[in-house]
Amino acid sequence: MTNPIEIRNLTVAYDKTAVLKDVQFSIPKGSLTGIVGPNGAGKSTLIKAILGLIPKVSGEIKIYGKPYKAKDRLVGYVPQRGSVDWDFPTSALDVVLMGRYGHIGWFKRPGKEDTILAKESLKKVGMDSYANRQISQLSGGQQQRVFLARALVQDAQVYFMDEPFVGVDAATEKAIIQLLTDLKDQGKTVIVVHHDLQTVEEYFDHCILLNKEVIASGVTEEVFTVEQLHQTYGGKLAFLDKGKVMVEQKR
Amino acid sequence: MEQIGQMLLAANTQWVLIGTLLLGLASGILGSFALLRKQSLIGDAVAHAALPGICIGFMLTGERSLIILLIGATVTGLLAAYCIQYIASASILKEDTAICLILSTFFGVGIVLLTKVQQMPSGNKSGLDSFIFGQAAGMVSSDVKLMAGAAALLLMVTIIFFKEFKLITFDAEFAKGLGLPVSALNFLFMTLLVAVVVIGIQAVGVILMAALLITPAISARYWTNSLSKMVIISGIFGAISGVIGTLISSLDRGIPTGPFIVVTATIIFFISILFAPARGIITLKIKRRMTNQKLLREQGQVK
Numbered sequence: 298m299t300n301p302i303e304i305r306n307l308t309v310a311y312d313k314t315a316v317l318k319d320v321q322f323s324i325p326k327g328s329l330t331g332i333v334g335p336n337g338a339g340k341s342t343l344i345k346a347i348l349g350l351i352p353k354v355s356g357e358i359k360i361y362g363k364p365y366k367a368k369d370r371l372v373g374y375v376p377q378r379g380s381v382d383w384d385f386p387t388s389a390l391d392v393v394l395m396g397r398y399g400h401i402g403w404f405k406r407p408g409k410e411d412t413i414l415a416k417e418s419l420k421k422v423g424m425d426s427y428a429n430r431q432i433s434q435l436s437g438g439q440q441q442r443v444f445l446a447r448a449l450v451q452d453a454q455v456y457f458m459d460e461p462f463v464g465v466d467a468a469t470e471k472a473i474i475q476l477l478t479d480l481k482d483q484g485k486t487v488i489v490v491h492h493d494l495q496t497v498e499e500y501f502d503h504c505i506l507l508n509k510e511v512i513a514s515g516v517t518e519e520v521f522t523v524e525q526l527h528q529t530y531g532g533k534l535a536f537l538d539k540g541k542v543m544v545e546q547k548r
Numbered sequence: 549m550e551q552i553g554q555m556l557l558a559a560n561t562q563w564v565l566i567g568t569l570l571l572g573l574a575s576g577i578l579g580s581f582a583l584l585r586k587q588s589l590i591g592d593a594v595a596h597a598a599l600p601g602i603c604i605g606f607m608l609t610g611e612r613s614l615i616i617l618l619i620g621a622t623v624t625g626l627l628a629a630y631c632i633q634y635i636a637s638a639s640i641l642k643e644d645t646a647i648c649l650i651l652s653t654f655f656g657v658g659i660v661l662l663t664k665v666q667q668m669p670s671g672n673k674s675g676l677d678s679f680i681f682g683q684a685a686g687m688v689s690s691d692v693k694l695m696a697g698a699a700a701l702l703l704m705v706t707i708i709f710f711k712e713f714k715l716i717t718f719d720a721e722f723a724k725g726l727g728l729p730v731s732a733l734n735f736l737f738m739t740l741l742v743a744v745v746v747i748g749i750q751a752v753g754v755i756l757m758a759a760l761l762i763t764p765a766i767s768a769r770y771w772t773n774s775l776s777k778m779v780i781i782s783g784i785f786g787a788i789s790g791v792i793g794t795l796i797s798s799l800d801r802g803i804p805t806g807p808f809i810v811v812t813a814t815i816i817f818f819i820s821i822l823f824a825p826a827r828g829i830i831t832l833k834i835k836r837r838m839t840n841q842k843l844l845r846e847q848g849q850v851k
């Protein structure tokens with residue numbers, strides 16, 4: 298069986314210097330994978346390159362054994378927050394409906410079915426009572442949840458989420474993780490960029506340590522070791538008791 | 549009063565009114581997208597850059613055929629739009645600087661050429677200078693029909709691609725991820741924007757055309773938080789401005805249309821900014837005071 302995601306020798310550059318060097322990993326179906334690494338490690342770049350949003354220098358990207366084409370509708374995406382005009386005249390429900398555009402096709406309007414799906418999706422992230430709110434009148438965490446709902450409604454096989462927990466309160470974070478676990482149990486593959494090292498082992502069954510290149514990838518227990526974290530973060534780690542680790546806040 | 553009544557009965561006036569109505573509608577609708585895409589100033593530059601194209605079109609053919617003039621205007625208008633985008637992306641200059649540079653260069657050349665044309669001995673060049681401030685009432689029937697037809701076509705294309713334009717305006721990256729041809733759609737939108745500016749310049753004039761594009765859109769933004777409603781309201785405001793401006797300018801020969809269209813649009817803007825139900829300044833004040841009193845009253849009951 299082919300893995301839903303196979304990356305080989307991927308190199309990506311913005312200007313002259315490579316941001317991602319010779320990246321190689323594969324992710325099995327029905328897994329929940331965390332991508333971990335310091336700021337500027339190329340986590341967002343990796344996702345964008347896989348989605349074809351930025352060109353690659355070399356290498357191979359395969360989604361379900363084929364080069365990724367957006368029209369396959371296999372992939373859903375939650376971008377890192379803050380890339381849109383929040384004052385845009387649109388409601389939360391409207392934003393979620395945008396996730397259906399790939400299914401609706403050209404020249405048609407979203408139908409009743411799409412609206413029902415979008416509302417269900419808002420409900421899943423606990424935002425159903427905000428459906429008609431203008432997006433600038435939502436809090437940061439609520440905006441993040443709307444974007445998550447938009448990805449859910451895409452009904453994809455593989456989901457990429459770039460730091461979906463930023464600005465989300467603890468209760469919501471737990472609810473979202475439950476949601477992602479449900480997706481996983483349905484045989485979908487979920488890849489999440491994650492910053493909180495303390496919850497990595499709890500949330501993810503697979504893990505990729507990234508800092509311009511892949512330090513390690515695979516099952517979390519094998520990958521998420523103090524030694525490899527040291528290598529990823531270059532000594533900027535502070536250790537807490539009970540064997541927990543976190544990134545040094547100062548300096 | 550009698551004068552207006554007679555005027556309204558004239559077939560040509562009716563066509564002119566239909567023409568400016570459709571023009572106002574189309575530019576209000578495209579203007580909404582231009583505003584949200586932060587391309588308002590590009591519309592202004594395109595309008596000014598149309599002038600040299602009009603003059604060159606006239607000089608090459610020696611006659612005042614609207615089609616030729618509009619083709620000339622489209623060519624220089626598009627050229628200006630792409631120059632701006634090229635300068636902004638390839639040099640260290642910011643977009644606003646690029647717009648300023650291109651606008652003044654093209655318009656300056658346009659005025660030089662216009663002066664040349666008016667010194668030319670031959671040809672029917674009457675009314676070429678009306679492209680500066682616009683002269684809707686003086687438009688001949690075939691010109692008006694061309695303008696109306698083109699405006700209707702632009703409207704249709706915009707409605708067909710409404711959903712796609714909405715998505716690339718709000719979140720181009722997500723649109724790419726869905727597999728939409730974002731660059732092609734950007735190009736299509738830019739072409740529509742240039743087209744509406746170009747067909748509008750005979751009626752509104754190169755200097756003020758951008759105002760008909762943007763003012764209705766800003767006004768409409770105050771009335772609603774939904775894009776489809778904003779687009780409709782903006783179209784209606786544009787149409788009202790077009791019609792009222794035309795009516796005033798047809799009262800007498802020689803009154804330019806553009807300034808009256810823009811004055812009408814501006815009056816609508818002031819009404820909107822003050823009284824619009826969604827975001828008007830005075831409306832918000834009243835709403836806030838009512839909420840405050842309500843909250844105070846509730847607290848009073850609790851205590």
Ligand SMILES: Nc1ncnc2c1ncn2[C@@H]1O[C@H](COP(=O)(O)OP(=O)(O)OP(=O)(O)O)[C@@H](O)[C@H]1O
Pocket residue numbers: 311312316334335336337338339340341342343377
């Ligand atoms: N558009 C761009 N042009 C040039 N360089 C860029 C661009 N975007 C990112 N970079 C650079 O590429 C590197 C990787 O950036 P990327 O956004 O992928 O990091 P990240 O791992 O997502 O970081 P963070 O944790 O802060 O989100 C950084 O050094 C950044 O400066």
Ligand SMILES: [Mg+2]
Pocket residue numbers: 340341342377459
């Ligand atoms: Mg990032």
